Amino acid sequence: MKQLFFVVIGVVIGFAAAHRIANTPGGARFFADVDARAKAFTGAVADGYRSRDAELRTDD
Numbered sequence: 001m002k003q004l005f006f007v008v009i010g011v012v013i014g015f016a017a018a019h020r021i022a023n024t025p026g027g028a029r030f031f032a033d034v035d036a037r038a039k040a041f042t043g044a045v046a047d048g049y050r051s052r053d054a055e056l057r058t059d060d
Contacts, residue, residue: 021027 018031022031
């Protein structure tokens with residue numbers, strides 16, 4: 001139970017720090033870059049999934 005408490009406290013502190021950092025110009029650019037990279041990655045994974053799904057459906 002004590003470990004869960006410290007994990008929750010760490011998450012809260014992390015969110016608070018990220019919020020403060022995101023309010024600075026450099027932090028906003030950083031988070032925009034992270035967001036763009038995450039979207040590109042998820043887009044590539046989705047494209048790969050669709051491609052493989054189409055490939056498997058045509059093999060039937």
